[in-house]
Amino acid sequence: MRIPFEITILLILCLHNKSYKCHAVHVGCGTRPRKRAKIVGGTDAQAGSWPWQVSLQMERYGHVCGASLVASRWLVSAAHCFQDSDAIKAYMGMRVMNSVSNAAATRQIRRIVLHSQYDQFTSDYDIALLELSAPVFFNELVQPVCIPASSHAFTSGTSCFVTGWGVLSEEGELATLLQEATVNIISHNTCNKMYDDAVTPRMLCAGNIQGGVDACQGDSGGPLVCLERGRRWFLAGIVSWGEGCARQNRPGVYTRVIKFTDWIHQQTKGQVQPLRLSLLVMI
Template sequence: MEKSAEHIVVNDKVIMLKMDKGLDSEEHKHFGACGGNITAFNGTLISPNYPHYYPPNTNCVWRIMVPDPNFQFRIQFPTLKLEGVQPDCEKDWISVNGIRYCGEHDRTVVVPSASSTLTVKFHTDASVSSVGFRAEYSSFNPAGECQGMHTCGDGRCELMSNKCDGWVHCKDRSDELNCVCTSDQFRCQNNMCKPLIWVCDGVDDCEDMSDEANCDCAAGFFACHRNSCMPISALCDGNIDCPHGMDEADCEKIDVNCTTNTYKCADGKCIVKPNAECDKVQDCLDLSDELDCDCGNQLAIRRRIVNGNDAVIGEWPWQVSLHFATLGHTCGATLINNWWLLSASHCFQNAESYRYSDRQLWTVYIGMHSLTFTDSGIERRLIKRMIIHEQFDNITMDYDIALLELSAPVRYTSYIQPVCLPSPLHVFPANQRCYVTGWGLLQEGGRLPVILQKGEVRIINQTTCNNFMGNILTSRMLCAGYLTGEVDACEGDSGGPLVCEELSGKWFQAGIVSWGQGCGRYGHPGVYTRITKFREWIHRNIGIDGNT
């Protein structure tokens, strides 16, 4: 189950709600008939008897062709409720160009198609039936809509500079397919190209682990990149021998070549020490690594999340409650300075009945401990500006991050404090103790708590988690919790913080509650947006130099 109202995960695949556009009277409609040949630019298909239950032992085939062969189709399912379980779909299913879909998807499923024809098949067995489906197909001219740009399978246009850059911009990944890797890129086993500096960095960027394979070296050597090994003597010798600078990490050296994985001081010099910021050790010569460190402080503590505990007033002073219209608490957020909050993009995706994207319908409560509004010192704000990450994917939940600008700044108190944001090089090692907080359900299908809940979780190795989750995690996600279940975030915790305490006593935000299957289930820990991947994006959007 996904972790916010109107958001779920079905059979390990996240499906998001969108507004139901209804039926256009100008569209070509194909109702009632079970299959057939259709020639049209756009139209609608429904299962037999829709919106009532479809009959058993049914097989329908629609073959749809656009009149102009220069056009391509895309198809979406505002309603898709079939008996069966992904990915096998052995009972009832609908297939689009050979790919099957089944189960109860309460949110719009979008299926791209890079051709001028569609073959849609619908099959039901002799047992239980369900509501069925309603599909809307439309066509577009990729040459006309995306001149000089790359056309994704769903018709979206992407800059040619985004093609083959190692980052997936199209939902069908077409911008990263059939690429010729450059000299500074690594070819994954799945033939995708990724920057060399991502090889053997401990993160599965290829999403098939090929960039992290064969990184072990013989005694006296260490892994550098592309399966190459360097002698131990090259470690901490003042020279960066590996593209990502890992041979000079943990050396407390300064004035090294700046890379995407170094910490840049205000004077432009770089250090390769991980977790250098706000650790009460002055690493930069200009002392800039210890500036702007008035964050991550628990000023008013006395030392339910699923299987969590009541938080003490002031224990998590950066925790924010987001209330939507008349629904009350809907999502969480984190205070990162006196003007800005960090939350999850999926909290602000429209549903059939609610316009979550309308900033004027949200109310922000900072310094809250009890949802009964009995606490003193609660600050109420509206949202002045809402920034959803431009690459957010509501199917895979990749880039699930959002910034919220407050209508007026807040004043810091013992109960209102910002969290510290980690640098891109900050390391949150596997098994590190962290905390997830929020007012989400106390158990799957249970009730919302009144008091803010806290739950201790552990960072889980990315490879291990990906194996449990079916290899659907991206490098911008991280897992935390326990593979045996137990403590986990749940519905209503979305957008809230996963925070970890460093030796300095400062609390850094490692993740944003994003998605998961159920709450506290065995083998399905919580999945969070990885903050270290978004430090530059955050600073760029709130007007701070991304290098500091």
């Protein structure tokens, strides 16, 4: 495995200074510079809280889906968002939906790469990569989220966050302010019982079994992120599907990102580097 440049520098610093304890970090991804230590049932997010959140918009429709920034010129979203061939723009660093002028960066989409095995009937392999027309520069409002290695495990019961501008209730209006909500990872077996075995190994369930909190229309393609060791945020899932919104025993179903780590790396020609938590451990 090729070690990213930032990690190489960190290795050198650690090896030459025995007084420091070194941990696995990837400089740049998964950080929230503006954050000091609708989603249905969520709350308004503060500016800079989720700097990898992207709004994908079509000229005719406005906001259609969410996405996550994973590198300076690459986004990850859901394949089902791209049934329409209309031109799409990506807005980054934005909090207020009705004011696109407040976006920290705007880019045209140069290319959309849908997974070749995507099945629109079962929602299996529901993932897409979007190449931006030009790279974006990272700042306190625009940062990439970390892509987990294929060996990474998001444990059942882990509390994570889903974000987006989707409707605030079934058949409701899109959110004006970016929403955030806490959801828990639900085991594959438990979720499959609730969905009659429709949940494939490429899917991940998260939410509250009692209902009340969930992603909804307009959140599709957006991020489900979990805070891991090293205080970095990792992309665990991509908003994919569910029965209704925030219903009891009908949690949200997400594309399981760890199943696509190699695909993402290959399609971006190494521009997106998955991060292994155990890459650097020294006492």
